[in-house]
Amino acid sequence: MTHESAELRLLAAEFTARLGPAAVITDRQRLRTYECDGLAQHRVVPGLVVLPESAEQTAAVVRACAAAGVPFVARGSGTGLSGGALPHADGVLIVTSRMRRILEIDPANERAIVEPGVINLDVTKAASPQGWYFAPDPSSQQICSVGGNVAENSGGAHCLKYGFTTHHVLGVEVVTPNGELVWLGGTTRDVPGYDLLGAFVGSEGTLGIATKIVVRLLRESESVRCLLAAFPRVDEAGVAVSKIIADGVTPAAIEMMDALAIEAAEAAVACGYPEGAGAVLIVELDGPVAEVEHTFAAVHRHCTDAGAFEIRVARDAAERALFWKGRKSTFAAVGRISPDYIVQDGVIPRTVLPEVLRCIADLSAGTGVRVANVFHAGDGNLHPLVLFDETKPGEAQAAEEISGAILDLCIAYGGSITGEHGVGMDKAQYLPRMFTDDDLDTMQRLRCAFDPVGVCNPGKVFPTPRLCGEVPGKHKGAHPLQVAGLAEQF
Amino acid sequence: MVTSTLGGLRAACGDVAEATVDDTVDGVPARWVAWPGSTEEVSAVLRAAARLGLRVVARGTGTRLNWGLPPTDVDLIVNISRMDAVLAHVAGDLVVTVQAGLRMIDLQNALALHRQRLALDSAGTLIGGTVVGGTVVGGTVVGGTVGGVGGTVGGTIATAASGPLRYRYGSVRDLLIGITVVLADGTVTRSGGTVVKNVAGYDLGKLYTGSLGTLGVITEAVFRLHPLPEASRWITVPAPDAERAAAAIAAVRASQHEPVALDVDRGAPGDRVTVGVAVEGVTGGIGARAEAVADLLGAAAGALATVTEQPPGWWGRPPHPPQGPAATVSCEPTGLAELLATAPGVLRGSAGAGVLTAGLDDGDRLGAQLAQLRRIATRNGGSAVLRCAPSHRKAGLDVWGPVPALALMRRLKDQFDPEHRLAPGRFVGGI
Numbered sequence: 001m002t003h004e005s006a007e008l009r010l011l012a013a014e015f016t017a018r019l020g021p022a023a024v025i026t027d028r029q030r031l032r033t034y035e036c037d038g039l040a041q042h043r044v045v046p047g048l049v050v051l052p053e054s055a056e057q058t059a060a061v062v063r064a065c066a067a068a069g070v071p072f073v074a075r076g077s078g079t080g081l082s083g084g085a086l087p088h089a090d091g092v093l094i095v096t097s098r099m100r101r102i103l104e105i106d107p108a109n110e111r112a113i114v115e116p117g118v119i120n121l122d123v124t125k126a127a128s129p130q131g132w133y134f135a136p137d138p139s140s141q142q143i144c145s146v147g148g149n150v151a152e153n154s155g156g157a158h159c160l161k162y163g164f165t166t167h168h169v170l171g172v173e174v175v176t177p178n179g180e181l182v183w184l185g186g187t188t189r190d191v192p193g194y195d196l197l198g199a200f201v202g203s204e205g206t207l208g209i210a211t212k213i214v215v216r217l218l219r220e221s222e223s224v225r226c227l228l229a230a231f232p233r234v235d236e237a238g239v240a241v242s243k244i245i246a247d248g249v250t251p252a253a254i255e256m257m258d259a260l261a262i263e264a265a266e267a268a269v270a271c272g273y274p275e276g277a278g279a280v281l282i283v284e285l286d287g288p289v290a291e292v293e294h295t296f297a298a299v300h301r302h303c304t305d306a307g308a309f310e311i312r313v314a315r316d317a318a319e320r321a322l323f324w325k326g327r328k329s330t331f332a333a334v335g336r337i338s339p340d341y342i343v344q345d346g347v348i349p350r351t352v353l354p355e356v357l358r359c360i361a362d363l364s365a366g367t368g369v370r371v372a373n374v375f376h377a378g379d380g381n382l383h384p385l386v387l388f389d390e391t392k393p394g395e396a397q398a399a400e401e402i403s404g405a406i407l408d409l410c411i412a413y414g415g416s417i418t419g420e421h422g423v424g425m426d427k428a429q430y431l432p433r434m435f436t437d438d439d440l441d442t443m444q445r446l447r448c449a450f451d452p453v454g455v456c457n458p459g460k461v462f463p464t465p466r467l468c469g470e471v472p473g474k475h476k477g478a479h480p481l482q483v484a485g486l487a488e489q490f
Numbered sequence: 491m492v493t494s495t496l497g498g499l500r501a502a503c504g505d506v507a508e509a510t511v512d513d514t515v516d517g518v519p520a521r522w523v524a525w526p527g528s529t530e531e532v533s534a535v536l537r538a539a540a541r542l543g544l545r546v547v548a549r550g551t552g553t554r555l556n557w558g559l560p561p562t563d564v565d566l567i568v569n570i571s572r573m574d575a576v577l578a579h580v581a582g583d584l585v586v587t588v589q590a591g592l593r594m595i596d597l598q599n600a601l602a603l604h605r606q607r608l609a610l611d612s613a614g615t616l617i618g619g620t621v622v623g624g625t626v627v628g629g630t631v632v633g634g635t636v637g638g639v640g641g642t643v644g645g646t647i648a649t650a651a652s653g654p655l656r657y658r659y660g661s662v663r664d665l666l667i668g669i670t671v672v673l674a675d676g677t678v679t680r681s682g683g684t685v686v687k688n689v690a691g692y693d694l695g696k697l698y699t700g701s702l703g704t705l706g707v708i709t710e711a712v713f714r715l716h717p718l719p720e721a722s723r724w725i726t727v728p729a730p731d732a733e734r735a736a737a738a739i740a741a742v743r744a745s746q747h748e749p750v751a752l753d754v755d756r757g758a759p760g761d762r763v764t765v766g767v768a769v770e771g772v773t774g775g776i777g778a779r780a781e782a783v784a785d786l787l788g789a790a791a792g793a794l795a796t797v798t799e800q801p802p803g804w805w806g807r808p809p810h811p812p813q814g815p816a817a818t819v820s821c822e823p824t825g826l827a828e829l830l831a832t833a834p835g836v837l838r839g840s841a842g843a844g845v846l847t848a849g850l851d852d853g854d855r856l857g858a859q860l861a862q863l864r865r866i867a868t869r870n871g872g873s874a875v876l877r878c879a880p881s882h883r884k885a886g887l888d889v890w891g892p893v894p895a896l897a898l899m900r901r902l903k904d905q906f907d908p909e910h911r912l913a914p915g916r917f918v919g920g921i
């Protein structure tokens with residue numbers, strides 16, 4: 001019996017006594033259910049899974065982990081695409097799926113208060129009878145949790161106009177890595193002191209666990225108009241996007257798919273997009289009728305001017321849903337045309353879109369690795385899907401290389417290695433390509449303020465942990481993390 | 491000692507002098523002042539200051555240097571006014587990178603030439619931007635500024651200053667997408683980037699926003715921009731009392747008119763309350779939209795609403811003299827009726843965002859007014875902070891009120907500025 005497993009056994013006994021046997025999983029087969037999140041390439045069976053029902057229970061679990069020096073990882077629905085919720089073999093996985101109460105829907109105060117395990121779309125479902133909704137809409141919104149959205153600062157197709165999760169959270173009740181229960185932000189804006197809420201949202205589970213979340217609700221728009229435009233090539237579609245933006249229009253969403261992505265979507269959901277399209281754009285506008293009617297006409301004109309050979313305008317909500325069906329199904333649909341694929345997430349300045357797409361096409365042509373492109377064209381967020389067949393020797397590695405080369409392109413063009421999927425475990429090694437050692441060290445000062453002993457989702461986001469509480473150059477003796485082989489001396 | 495300190499600073503930055511009375515920070519005199527011209531020079535100055543153990547306050551035009559508490563000590567002022575360049579503006583990307591010493595008004599005027607803006611009107615409201623023969627004429631900024639000079643980008647970030655547009659576009663925290671900061675030890679550090687959508691690494695820009703210079707010296711910033719609207723209208727209604735004003739605000743909130751601003755203006759408690767709404771959009775639709783808002787406001791407030799093409803005189807202007815006293819008061823939307831009915835002082839600000847400014851008495855009643863304001867705000871989920879006041883008035887007052895998670899904030903300060911040399915004492919909890 002190893003030292004770690006003895007510790008986990010003690011914790012399991014403590015959690016069972018406190019939370020009841022139904023809240024604790026120790027059985028190896030059942031633990032395997034939690035071995036990965038949406039990024040299935042990385043798998044680690046957690047040492048122990050615990051499912052608290054309340055903030056107080058979560059705090060007790062975290063306190064016990066902190067006291068024992070056992071690492072813990074929070075997990076919502078497990079839909080993340082960067083391995084942010086990848087468990088620790090010798091650690092505790094804290095799953096929030098039993099904390100699923102919507103505590104308050106309050107349109108008069110433009111807010112809802114929810115527990116972290118609440119499903120994103122359920123917030124909107126609860127608010128929509130009164131005409132309100134929760135804006136962040138990641139493609140996984142039918143299953144992803146609001147707690148996960150907070151951890152990842154999730155975006156979605158409509159963040160071009162409405163922003164990301166960080167713009168829609170007013171406050172969070174948090175269990176800090178040492179087990180304290182504190183509020184960051186609140187039910188009003190401009191809470192005195194540092195904006196720790198702003199730093200917490202998007203920290204990928206490394207600064208604590210959100211146990212209650214105050215989210216903003218938005219009033220539904222009076223009018224929503226959506227068109228689907230087919231272009232011979234992505235170049236013309238890119239021109240249309242530039243014309244729309246240059247005209248001062250801020251659509252709710254502008255989505256683009258290239259020929260291979262369209263092919264996959266057709267195979268999977270028969271969305272019936274115009275035949276022969278090298279690229280399609282879905283442009284959605286929302287707002288007051290008097291505004292949208294004018295801007296929609298302008299968008300239509302820009303698509304025509306840029307060379308669209310067919311433009312379909314959705315006549316009702318059902319037709320609009322049909323336009324979106326192809327787009328929203330693309331990730332899964334790619335499985336129809338390729339046994340395996342990597343979903344990449346990179347960002348480039350919108351103005352270099354055609355150039356970067358040509359570079360990706362060259363990469364693809366040079367290696368024979370097929371790449372399907374779907375992206376949030378309005379904000380330059382690319383989701384190239386790199387296709388491969390794991391059973392064919394060398395293909396997986398070639399796909400990994402192309403995928404990495406695409407990230408290098410994003411960085412070279414002044415963009416980012418992730419627009420919404422997060423760094424997690426998947427891209428920690430890429431972060432130093434965007435930031436200097438000093439930049440990363442400064443970010444870790446924040447982590448040290450929250451988690452000085454490094455037990456909260458360690459090994460994620462940053463390639464090398466920073467040892468806290470000591471000024472560089474003045475180390476006295478070895479740090480416990482260093483002794484444990486978990487950290488290098490920074 | 492004085493000579494060697496000055497020598498040490500001059501070795502780091504060519505432009506260093508002994509401080510004058512103009513460099514006094516909220517009543518606290520400084521000893522030296524440096525005018526670095528670049529991020530590298532700021533870094534050199536701060537390295538020298540670290541070596542010499544100097545306490546440092548960063549400043550731009552000094553517009554909001556009296557926000558927060560007076561620092562306990564100031565040895566060195568790092569004046570960033572020389573760093574006033576627009577470093578990059580790619581109009582097609584709706585992103586701008588600037589040096590922190592750039593004045594907000596100059597930034598807005600530069601962007602207006604491209605029919606764009608930073609949707610942050612803390613330094614006043616941008617009106618017009620009429621296109622004549624391909625160039626923009628106008629883009630006039632009116633109102634807003636406290637000292638008549640106008641704040642810098644760095645000062646706006648450090649104080650998290652905001653204006654009426656925050657209802658639709660959010661405040662500094664929501665528009666800042668990248669930042670360069672020099673830490674107390676001279677480390678140059680960046681977070682964020684130059685693209686709007688980006689979740690790589692921690693979003694430290696949020697921490698620096700509103701930190702009153704206690705975590706580092708801001709030297710560059712990257713903002714997401716928005717197109718300048720083709721047309722704007724202001725709709726105002728003088729509600730006879732707080733209750734009807736609150737009803738008008740609630741009606742706008744529940745409507746689908748999508749205004750960009752929802753502000754209020756009230757004199758003393760019991761006075762009538764003016765509710766002001768701004769709508770923006772295309773010329774073809776703006777008239778009908780403004781009339782619809784006017785109908786709604788008029789019916790809810792029980793008074794005649796007026797539509798104008800210019801903002802009302804009070805729009806975006808602080809309801810107090812530059813030296814204060816003034817408090818920032820926040821409350822939940824449903825608490826507005828009580829706040830507007832009973833809060834002491836002159837009230838103005840974003841009812842939509844639930845953050846208002848109260849101009850308070852420069853006299854013995856200040857403490858009682860602040861306490862009363864805080865009671866009302868707290869009852870309604872909010873807070874009241876004495877934002878600025880003549881320094882002798884701040885003494886003995888609880889300027890900040892209750893601050894949640896203060897222990898975490900202290901640990902953060904210890905990590906970023908372990909020797910507590912940056913604006914010591916200016917922020918919450920003595921930070």
